[in-house]
Amino acid sequence: MLPDATRLLQHHFGYDGFRPLQQRVLAPVFEGRDVLAVLPTGGGKSLCYQVPALLAAGPTIVVSPLIALMQDQVARLHRQGIAAVTLGGDLAPGARDAALREMTAGRLPLLYVSPERLRGLAPLIAARGIRIARLAIDEAHCVVEWGHDFRPAYRRIGEARAMLGDPPVTALTGTATPDVREAITRSLRFRAGAATVVGSFDRPNLHFAVRRVSCDDERLARLLAVVRAQDAPAILYGPTRNLVEGIARALLGAGVAAAPYHAGMQAHERRGVLEGFLDDRIRVVTATSAFGMGIDKPDVELVAHWTAPASPEAYYQEAGRAGRDGRPARCLLFAHPRDDAMPRRQLEVTYPRERLVEALWTAPALRQRHAANVLASVDRLAEELRPDRGRVEWGGVRRRRREAERRLAAMARYANARRCRRASLLAWFGEQVRRCGGCDVCG
Ligand SMILES: [Zn+2]
Numbered sequence: 001m002l003p004d005a006t007r008l009l010q011h012h013f014g015y016d017g018f019r020p021l022q023q024r025v026l027a028p029v030f031e032g033r034d035v036l037a038v039l040p041t042g043g044g045k046s047l048c049y050q051v052p053a054l055l056a057a058g059p060t061i062v063v064s065p066l067i068a069l070m071q072d073q074v075a076r077l078h079r080q081g082i083a084a085v086t087l088g089g090d091l092a093p094g095a096r097d098a099a100l101r102e103m104t105a106g107r108l109p110l111l112y113v114s115p116e117r118l119r120g121l122a123p124l125i126a127a128r129g130i131r132i133a134r135l136a137i138d139e140a141h142c143v144v145e146w147g148h149d150f151r152p153a154y155r156r157i158g159e160a161r162a163m164l165g166d167p168p169v170t171a172l173t174g175t176a177t178p179d180v181r182e183a184i185t186r187s188l189r190f191r192a193g194a195a196t197v198v199g200s201f202d203r204p205n206l207h208f209a210v211r212r213v214s215c216d217d218e219r220l221a222r223l224l225a226v227v228r229a230q231d232a233p234a235i236l237y238g239p240t241r242n243l244v245e246g247i248a249r250a251l252l253g254a255g256v257a258a259a260p261y262h263a264g265m266q267a268h269e270r271r272g273v274l275e276g277f278l279d280d281r282i283r284v285v286t287a288t289s290a291f292g293m294g295i296d297k298p299d300v301e302l303v304a305h306w307t308a309p310a311s312p313e314a315y316y317q318e319a320g321r322a323g324r325d326g327r328p329a330r331c332l333l334f335a336h337p338r339d340d341a342m343p344r345r346q347l348e349v350t351y352p353r354e355r356l357v358e359a360l361w362t363a364p365a366l367r368q369r370h371a372a373n374v375l376a377s378v379d380r381l382a383e384e385l386r387p388d389r390g391r392v393e394w395g396g397v398r399r400r401r402r403e404a405e406r407r408l409a410a411m412a413r414y415a416n417a418r419r420c421r422r423a424s425l426l427a428w429f430g431e432q433v434r435r436c437g438g439c440d441v442c443g
Helices: 004-011 020-030 047-055 067-079 093-102 115-127 152-163 177-186 216-229 240-254 267-278 310-320 339-351 352-362 364-369 373-383 396-416 421-428
Strands: 036-038 060-063 084-087 110-113 134-137 167-174 197-199 206-212 232-238 258-261 284-288 302-307 329-335
Touching: 004 020, 004 047, 020 036, 020 047, 020 197, 020 352, 036 047, 047 060, 047 134, 047 152, 060 115, 060 352, 067 110, 084 093, 093 152, 115 152, 134 152, 134 421, 152 177, 152 258, 167 177, 197 421, 216 240, 216 302, 240 284, 258 267, 284 310, 302 310, 310 421, 329 373, 339 373, 339 396, 352 364, 352 373, 373 396, 396 421
Parallel strands: 036 167, 036 197, 060 110, 060 134, 084 110, 134 167, 206 329, 232 284, 232 302, 258 284, 302 329
Antiparallel strands: none
Protein backbone atom coordinates (compact mmCIF):
# COMPACT_ATOMS: atom_id res chain seq x y z
CA MET A 1 0.00 0.00 0.00
CA LEU A 2 2.83 2.40 0.84
CA PRO A 3 4.05 2.82 -2.78
CA ASP A 4 0.47 3.66 -3.87
CA ALA A 5 0.12 6.05 -0.96
CA THR A 6 3.42 7.73 -1.81
CA ARG A 7 2.32 8.17 -5.40
CA LEU A 8 -0.91 9.87 -4.24
CA LEU A 9 1.09 11.99 -1.80
CA GLN A 10 3.31 13.22 -4.63
CA HIS A 11 0.43 13.73 -7.05
CA HIS A 12 -2.02 15.57 -4.77
CA PHE A 13 0.11 17.08 -2.05
CA GLY A 14 3.46 17.65 -3.73
CA TYR A 15 5.68 15.92 -1.15
CA ASP A 16 8.43 13.49 -2.16
CA GLY A 17 7.63 10.92 0.49
CA PHE A 18 6.25 10.29 3.95
CA ARG A 19 8.33 11.15 6.97
CA PRO A 20 9.43 8.24 9.19
CA LEU A 21 6.83 9.07 11.83
CA GLN A 22 4.02 9.22 9.27
CA GLN A 23 5.10 5.84 7.93
CA ARG A 24 4.87 4.39 11.42
CA VAL A 25 1.25 5.60 11.60
CA LEU A 26 0.39 4.38 8.10
CA ALA A 27 1.65 0.81 8.58
CA PRO A 28 -1.06 -0.22 11.10
CA VAL A 29 -3.64 1.84 9.17
CA PHE A 30 -3.04 -0.26 6.06
CA GLU A 31 -3.36 -3.40 8.21
CA GLY A 32 -6.83 -2.28 9.28
CA ARG A 33 -5.86 -1.75 12.90
CA ASP A 34 -6.80 1.01 15.32
CA VAL A 35 -4.06 3.60 15.78
CA LEU A 36 -3.41 6.31 18.32
CA ALA A 37 -0.94 8.84 16.90
CA VAL A 38 0.59 11.31 19.33
CA LEU A 39 2.38 13.78 17.11
CA PRO A 40 3.77 17.21 17.95
CA THR A 41 2.45 20.25 16.07
CA GLY A 42 3.81 20.37 12.56
CA GLY A 43 4.13 16.58 12.45
CA GLY A 44 1.95 16.30 9.34
CA LYS A 45 -0.98 14.71 11.14
CA SER A 46 -3.72 15.24 8.58
CA LEU A 47 -1.85 13.36 5.82
CA CYS A 48 -2.01 10.27 8.04
CA TYR A 49 -5.75 9.98 7.33
CA GLN A 50 -6.20 11.98 4.11
CA VAL A 51 -3.93 9.82 1.96
CA PRO A 52 -5.26 6.44 3.21
CA ALA A 53 -8.79 7.80 2.61
CA LEU A 54 -7.97 8.10 -1.11
CA LEU A 55 -6.99 4.42 -1.25
CA ALA A 56 -9.90 3.07 0.81
CA ALA A 57 -12.97 1.30 -0.58
CA GLY A 58 -15.41 3.48 1.39
CA PRO A 59 -15.55 6.99 2.81
CA THR A 60 -13.44 8.13 5.76
CA ILE A 61 -15.16 10.26 8.38
CA VAL A 62 -13.00 12.87 10.08
CA VAL A 63 -14.25 14.14 13.44
CA SER A 64 -12.83 17.50 14.44
CA PRO A 65 -13.74 19.98 17.20
CA LEU A 66 -13.14 23.18 15.25
CA ILE A 67 -15.40 24.16 12.37
CA ALA A 68 -12.96 26.75 11.00
CA LEU A 69 -10.23 24.11 10.87
CA MET A 70 -12.47 21.66 9.02
CA GLN A 71 -13.48 24.30 6.47
CA ASP A 72 -9.84 25.20 6.00
CA GLN A 73 -8.84 21.57 5.38
CA VAL A 74 -11.73 20.94 2.98
CA ALA A 75 -10.90 24.09 0.99
CA ARG A 76 -7.30 22.90 0.71
CA LEU A 77 -8.38 19.41 -0.39
CA HIS A 78 -10.54 20.96 -3.11
CA ARG A 79 -7.54 22.89 -4.41
CA GLN A 80 -5.65 19.59 -4.56
CA GLY A 81 -8.44 18.04 -6.61
CA ILE A 82 -9.90 15.87 -3.83
CA ALA A 83 -13.62 15.61 -3.11
CA ALA A 84 -14.40 16.42 0.52
CA VAL A 85 -17.35 17.88 2.40
CA THR A 86 -17.71 19.38 5.85
CA LEU A 87 -20.91 19.04 7.87
CA GLY A 88 -20.18 21.31 10.81
CA GLY A 89 -21.89 24.42 12.14
CA ASP A 90 -24.96 25.72 10.31
CA LEU A 91 -25.92 23.62 7.34
CA ALA A 92 -27.48 24.70 4.08
CA PRO A 93 -30.77 22.85 3.52
CA GLY A 94 -30.11 19.59 1.76
CA ALA A 95 -26.37 19.63 2.47
CA ARG A 96 -26.55 16.52 4.60
CA ASP A 97 -28.65 14.55 2.11
CA ALA A 98 -26.35 15.59 -0.72
CA ALA A 99 -23.33 14.32 1.23
CA LEU A 100 -25.10 11.02 1.93
CA ARG A 101 -25.91 10.64 -1.78
CA GLU A 102 -22.29 11.27 -2.76
CA MET A 103 -21.11 8.73 -0.20
CA THR A 104 -23.59 6.13 -1.44
CA ALA A 105 -22.36 6.70 -4.99
CA GLY A 106 -18.76 6.22 -3.84
CA ARG A 107 -17.73 9.74 -4.86
CA LEU A 108 -16.85 11.16 -1.45
CA PRO A 109 -13.63 9.86 0.12
CA LEU A 110 -13.58 12.38 2.99
CA LEU A 111 -16.41 13.68 5.16
CA TYR A 112 -15.62 16.12 7.99
CA VAL A 113 -18.10 16.36 10.87
CA SER A 114 -18.26 17.85 14.35
CA PRO A 115 -18.57 15.28 17.16
CA GLU A 116 -22.05 16.64 17.93
CA ARG A 117 -23.24 16.03 14.37
CA LEU A 118 -21.71 12.54 14.12
CA ARG A 119 -24.33 11.13 16.49
CA GLY A 120 -27.27 12.13 14.30
CA LEU A 121 -25.47 11.15 11.15
CA ALA A 122 -24.34 7.64 12.13
CA PRO A 123 -27.82 6.00 12.00
CA LEU A 124 -28.53 7.62 8.60
CA ILE A 125 -25.28 6.26 7.19
CA ALA A 126 -25.99 2.82 8.64
CA ALA A 127 -29.56 2.84 7.24
CA ARG A 128 -28.22 3.48 3.73
CA GLY A 129 -25.78 0.60 4.05
CA ILE A 130 -22.74 2.83 3.50
CA ARG A 131 -19.58 1.07 4.69
CA ILE A 132 -17.31 3.58 6.40
CA ALA A 133 -13.67 2.72 5.76
CA ARG A 134 -12.23 4.49 8.80
CA LEU A 135 -12.98 7.04 11.49
CA ALA A 136 -10.28 9.66 12.03
CA ILE A 137 -10.62 11.49 15.34
CA ASP A 138 -8.69 14.76 15.42
CA GLU A 139 -7.75 16.39 18.76
CA ALA A 140 -8.67 13.09 20.40
CA HIS A 141 -7.72 14.35 23.88
CA CYS A 142 -11.09 16.18 23.87
CA VAL A 143 -12.57 12.87 25.17
CA VAL A 144 -10.86 13.40 28.52
CA GLU A 145 -13.50 14.73 30.89
CA TRP A 146 -10.97 16.15 33.34
CA GLY A 147 -8.98 17.83 30.57
CA HIS A 148 -9.01 21.47 29.50
CA ASP A 149 -10.49 20.85 26.06
CA PHE A 150 -13.20 18.44 27.14
CA ARG A 151 -16.09 18.19 24.65
CA PRO A 152 -18.96 16.04 25.98
CA ALA A 153 -19.87 14.86 22.45
CA TYR A 154 -16.42 13.27 22.15
CA ARG A 155 -17.47 10.72 24.76
CA ARG A 156 -20.25 9.49 22.47
CA ILE A 157 -17.96 8.76 19.51
CA GLY A 158 -17.50 5.17 20.72
CA GLU A 159 -21.27 4.66 20.43
CA ALA A 160 -21.38 6.15 16.95
CA ARG A 161 -18.51 3.90 15.98
CA ALA A 162 -20.54 0.83 16.96
CA MET A 163 -23.55 2.16 15.00
CA LEU A 164 -21.35 2.51 11.90
CA GLY A 165 -20.40 -1.16 12.06
CA ASP A 166 -17.18 -0.70 14.03
CA PRO A 167 -14.84 0.73 11.37
CA PRO A 168 -11.16 1.03 12.39
CA VAL A 169 -10.13 4.26 14.09
CA THR A 170 -7.20 6.63 13.73
CA ALA A 171 -7.06 8.90 16.78
CA LEU A 172 -4.74 11.91 16.61
CA THR A 173 -3.55 14.31 19.25
CA GLY A 174 -0.68 16.68 19.85
CA THR A 175 -0.83 16.57 23.62
CA ALA A 176 -1.24 13.31 25.46
CA THR A 177 0.28 12.21 28.72
CA PRO A 178 0.19 8.43 29.34
CA ASP A 179 -3.06 8.66 31.35
CA VAL A 180 -4.71 10.71 28.60
CA ARG A 181 -3.66 8.11 26.02
CA GLU A 182 -5.30 5.42 28.11
CA ALA A 183 -8.50 7.46 28.37
CA ILE A 184 -8.58 8.00 24.59
CA THR A 185 -8.23 4.34 23.64
CA ARG A 186 -10.82 3.29 26.23
CA SER A 187 -13.38 5.91 25.22
CA LEU A 188 -13.02 5.22 21.48
CA ARG A 189 -13.32 1.47 22.19
CA PHE A 190 -10.01 0.49 20.64
CA ARG A 191 -9.82 -3.20 19.68
CA ALA A 192 -7.10 -5.68 20.53
CA GLY A 193 -3.97 -5.28 18.42
CA ALA A 194 -4.22 -1.48 18.30
CA ALA A 195 -1.03 0.50 17.69
CA THR A 196 0.23 3.58 19.47
CA VAL A 197 2.74 5.80 17.71
CA VAL A 198 4.34 8.53 19.78
CA GLY A 199 6.51 11.15 18.15
CA SER A 200 9.32 12.79 20.05
CA PHE A 201 8.46 16.14 21.58
CA ASP A 202 12.10 16.98 22.20
CA ARG A 203 13.41 20.18 20.62
CA PRO A 204 17.19 19.80 20.87
CA ASN A 205 17.92 23.42 19.89
CA LEU A 206 16.08 24.83 22.93
CA HIS A 207 18.02 25.62 26.10
CA PHE A 208 15.90 25.49 29.28
CA ALA A 209 16.74 27.44 32.41
CA VAL A 210 15.13 28.55 35.67
CA ARG A 211 16.29 31.71 37.45
CA ARG A 212 15.39 31.97 41.13
CA VAL A 213 14.39 35.50 42.11
CA SER A 214 13.53 37.08 45.45
CA CYS A 215 11.15 39.81 44.23
CA ASP A 216 9.53 41.35 41.13
CA ASP A 217 12.25 44.01 40.82
CA GLU A 218 14.76 41.21 40.43
CA ARG A 219 12.63 39.58 37.72
CA LEU A 220 12.62 42.84 35.79
CA ALA A 221 16.35 43.45 36.27
CA ARG A 222 17.20 39.96 35.05
CA LEU A 223 14.80 40.21 32.13
CA LEU A 224 16.38 43.52 31.09
CA ALA A 225 19.83 41.99 31.34
CA VAL A 226 19.03 39.06 29.02
CA VAL A 227 17.06 41.18 26.58
CA ARG A 228 19.93 43.67 26.33
CA ALA A 229 22.52 40.94 25.95
CA GLN A 230 21.00 39.66 22.71
CA ASP A 231 19.61 41.78 19.91
CA ALA A 232 16.94 39.27 18.83
CA PRO A 233 13.16 38.80 18.95
CA ALA A 234 11.82 37.72 22.33
CA ILE A 235 8.51 36.99 24.02
CA LEU A 236 7.86 37.54 27.72
CA TYR A 237 4.80 35.74 29.10
CA GLY A 238 3.19 37.23 32.20
CA PRO A 239 0.12 36.19 34.19
CA THR A 240 -2.07 39.34 34.01
CA ARG A 241 -2.93 42.17 31.63
CA ASN A 242 -1.76 44.83 34.07
CA LEU A 243 1.55 43.12 34.58
CA VAL A 244 2.40 42.68 30.91
CA GLU A 245 1.51 46.34 30.27
CA GLY A 246 3.72 47.45 33.17
CA ILE A 247 6.63 45.31 31.98
CA ALA A 248 6.32 46.67 28.43
CA ARG A 249 6.46 50.25 29.82
CA ALA A 250 9.53 49.41 31.88
CA LEU A 251 11.28 47.88 28.87
CA LEU A 252 10.40 50.89 26.70
CA GLY A 253 11.76 53.16 29.42
CA ALA A 254 15.02 51.23 29.23
CA GLY A 255 15.22 51.75 25.48
CA VAL A 256 13.95 48.32 24.36
CA ALA A 257 11.35 48.27 21.55
CA ALA A 258 8.59 46.43 23.44
CA ALA A 259 4.80 46.24 23.29
CA PRO A 260 2.14 44.41 25.31
CA TYR A 261 -0.36 41.91 23.92
CA HIS A 262 -3.44 40.63 25.74
CA ALA A 263 -7.10 39.80 25.20
CA GLY A 264 -8.24 43.11 26.73
CA MET A 265 -6.81 45.11 23.81
CA GLN A 266 -8.79 46.07 20.70
CA ALA A 267 -8.44 43.67 17.78
CA HIS A 268 -6.65 46.33 15.65
CA GLU A 269 -4.19 47.06 18.48
CA ARG A 270 -3.38 43.37 18.80
CA ARG A 271 -2.95 43.08 15.05
CA GLY A 272 -0.62 46.07 15.09
CA VAL A 273 1.59 44.47 17.75
CA LEU A 274 1.68 41.13 15.95
CA GLU A 275 2.62 42.79 12.65
CA GLY A 276 5.26 44.93 14.35
CA PHE A 277 6.74 41.81 15.91
CA LEU A 278 6.68 39.84 12.65
CA ASP A 279 8.54 42.57 10.73
CA ASP A 280 10.98 43.26 13.60
CA ARG A 281 9.86 46.79 14.50
CA ILE A 282 8.88 45.42 17.92
CA ARG A 283 11.61 43.33 19.45
CA VAL A 284 9.98 42.14 22.68
CA VAL A 285 6.29 41.33 23.08
CA THR A 286 5.14 41.12 26.69
CA ALA A 287 2.05 38.96 26.56
CA THR A 288 -0.54 36.96 28.41
CA SER A 289 -1.36 33.45 27.22
CA ALA A 290 -3.67 35.12 24.65
CA PHE A 291 -0.57 35.53 22.47
CA GLY A 292 -0.52 32.11 20.90
CA MET A 293 -2.49 31.06 17.86
CA GLY A 294 -1.15 32.37 14.60
CA ILE A 295 2.29 33.47 15.78
CA ASP A 296 4.42 32.06 13.05
CA LYS A 297 7.72 33.77 13.72
CA PRO A 298 10.59 31.32 13.27
CA ASP A 299 13.45 33.43 14.68
CA VAL A 300 12.27 34.04 18.26
CA GLU A 301 15.45 33.56 20.29
CA LEU A 302 14.07 33.90 23.79
CA VAL A 303 10.80 33.00 25.48
CA ALA A 304 10.83 34.13 29.10
CA HIS A 305 8.14 33.53 31.71
CA TRP A 306 7.58 36.07 34.49
CA THR A 307 6.00 33.24 36.52
CA ALA A 308 5.19 29.63 35.70
CA PRO A 309 1.94 28.93 33.84
CA ALA A 310 -0.57 26.48 35.33
CA SER A 311 0.62 23.31 33.60
CA PRO A 312 3.65 21.73 31.92
CA GLU A 313 1.55 21.50 28.74
CA ALA A 314 1.01 25.26 28.71
CA TYR A 315 4.65 25.96 29.55
CA TYR A 316 6.03 23.67 26.86
CA GLN A 317 3.67 25.07 24.26
CA GLU A 318 4.55 28.70 25.03
CA ALA A 319 8.28 28.07 25.49
CA GLY A 320 8.20 26.09 22.25
CA ARG A 321 7.55 29.30 20.28
CA ALA A 322 11.29 29.87 20.57
CA GLY A 323 13.68 28.56 17.95
CA ARG A 324 11.17 27.35 15.36
CA ASP A 325 13.89 27.89 12.73
CA GLY A 326 15.99 25.19 14.42
CA ARG A 327 18.65 27.65 15.59
CA PRO A 328 19.71 27.80 19.24
CA ALA A 329 17.13 29.57 21.41
CA ARG A 330 16.44 29.96 25.11
CA CYS A 331 13.48 29.25 27.37
CA LEU A 332 13.79 31.04 30.66
CA LEU A 333 11.50 30.82 33.69
CA PHE A 334 11.72 33.25 36.60
CA ALA A 335 10.73 31.53 39.82
CA HIS A 336 9.92 32.68 43.32
CA PRO A 337 9.02 30.11 46.02
CA ARG A 338 5.53 31.61 46.44
CA ASP A 339 4.70 31.87 42.73
CA ASP A 340 1.99 29.24 42.95
CA ALA A 341 -0.12 31.36 45.33
CA MET A 342 -1.95 33.11 42.49
CA PRO A 343 -2.83 30.01 40.44
CA ARG A 344 -3.98 28.36 43.68
CA ARG A 345 -6.26 31.30 44.41
CA GLN A 346 -7.53 30.98 40.87
CA LEU A 347 -8.34 27.31 41.59
CA GLU A 348 -10.48 28.44 44.54
CA VAL A 349 -12.38 30.69 42.16
CA THR A 350 -12.82 28.06 39.45
CA TYR A 351 -13.76 25.36 41.96
CA PRO A 352 -15.26 27.02 45.06
CA ARG A 353 -15.82 24.75 48.07
CA GLU A 354 -18.72 22.37 47.49
CA ARG A 355 -20.59 23.49 50.61
CA LEU A 356 -20.40 27.11 49.56
CA VAL A 357 -21.61 26.27 46.05
CA GLU A 358 -24.56 24.26 47.36
CA ALA A 359 -25.45 27.01 49.84
CA LEU A 360 -25.50 29.59 47.04
CA TRP A 361 -27.67 27.34 44.89
CA THR A 362 -30.31 27.07 47.60
CA ALA A 363 -30.10 30.60 49.08
CA PRO A 364 -29.52 33.19 46.32
CA ALA A 365 -29.73 35.97 48.91
CA LEU A 366 -26.19 35.01 49.99
CA ARG A 367 -24.85 35.91 46.57
CA GLN A 368 -24.23 39.58 47.33
CA ARG A 369 -21.43 38.60 49.72
CA HIS A 370 -19.39 36.96 46.97
CA ALA A 371 -17.28 38.16 44.09
CA ALA A 372 -18.61 38.05 40.53
CA ASN A 373 -16.01 35.52 39.34
CA VAL A 374 -16.94 33.12 42.16
CA LEU A 375 -20.64 33.51 41.30
CA ALA A 376 -19.85 32.80 37.65
CA SER A 377 -18.28 29.49 38.73
CA VAL A 378 -21.29 28.72 40.91
CA ASP A 379 -23.62 29.24 37.94
CA ARG A 380 -21.41 27.26 35.58
CA LEU A 381 -21.40 24.35 38.03
CA ALA A 382 -25.21 24.56 38.36
CA GLU A 383 -25.49 24.25 34.59
CA GLU A 384 -23.18 21.24 34.59
CA LEU A 385 -24.46 19.43 37.68
CA ARG A 386 -28.18 20.37 37.53
CA PRO A 387 -29.04 20.57 41.26
CA ASP A 388 -32.67 21.13 40.18
CA ARG A 389 -32.80 17.48 39.12
CA GLY A 390 -31.94 16.06 42.55
CA ARG A 391 -28.76 14.88 44.24
CA VAL A 392 -25.60 16.26 42.70
CA GLU A 393 -22.71 14.04 41.61
CA TRP A 394 -19.46 15.90 42.38
CA GLY A 395 -17.08 13.17 41.18
CA GLY A 396 -16.22 14.69 37.80
CA VAL A 397 -15.62 18.17 39.22
CA ARG A 398 -13.41 16.79 42.00
CA ARG A 399 -11.37 14.90 39.47
CA ARG A 400 -10.90 18.01 37.31
CA ARG A 401 -9.72 19.97 40.31
CA ARG A 402 -7.27 17.23 41.33
CA GLU A 403 -5.90 17.16 37.80
CA ALA A 404 -5.42 20.95 37.86
CA GLU A 405 -3.61 20.66 41.20
CA ARG A 406 -1.42 17.89 39.87
CA ARG A 407 -0.36 20.09 36.95
CA LEU A 408 0.44 23.03 39.23
CA ALA A 409 2.54 20.73 41.41
CA ALA A 410 4.39 19.43 38.33
CA MET A 411 5.27 23.00 37.31
CA ALA A 412 6.49 23.74 40.86
CA ARG A 413 8.69 20.62 40.71
CA TYR A 414 10.07 21.78 37.36
CA ALA A 415 11.07 25.11 38.91
CA ASN A 416 12.39 23.77 42.22
CA ALA A 417 14.07 20.43 41.58
CA ARG A 418 17.73 20.27 40.57
CA ARG A 419 16.96 17.84 37.81
CA CYS A 420 17.58 18.16 34.07
CA ARG A 421 14.84 20.58 32.92
CA ARG A 422 14.36 18.85 29.60
CA ALA A 423 14.06 15.43 31.26
CA SER A 424 11.60 16.88 33.76
CA LEU A 425 9.36 18.41 31.05
CA LEU A 426 9.45 15.49 28.64
CA ALA A 427 8.81 12.97 31.44
CA TRP A 428 5.46 14.68 31.85
CA PHE A 429 4.66 13.65 28.27
CA GLY A 430 5.84 10.11 28.94
CA GLU A 431 9.10 10.58 27.06
CA GLN A 432 12.59 9.69 28.23
CA VAL A 433 15.43 11.98 27.26
CA ARG A 434 18.49 10.22 25.94
CA ARG A 435 20.64 13.29 25.66
CA CYS A 436 19.90 16.80 26.92
CA GLY A 437 20.48 19.47 24.31
CA GLY A 438 21.21 21.99 27.06
CA CYS A 439 19.73 23.26 30.30
CA ASP A 440 20.96 25.14 33.37
CA VAL A 441 21.30 21.90 35.32
CA CYS A 442 23.14 19.81 32.71
CA GLY A 443 25.16 22.77 31.47
ZN1 LIG B 1 19.37 19.00 30.92
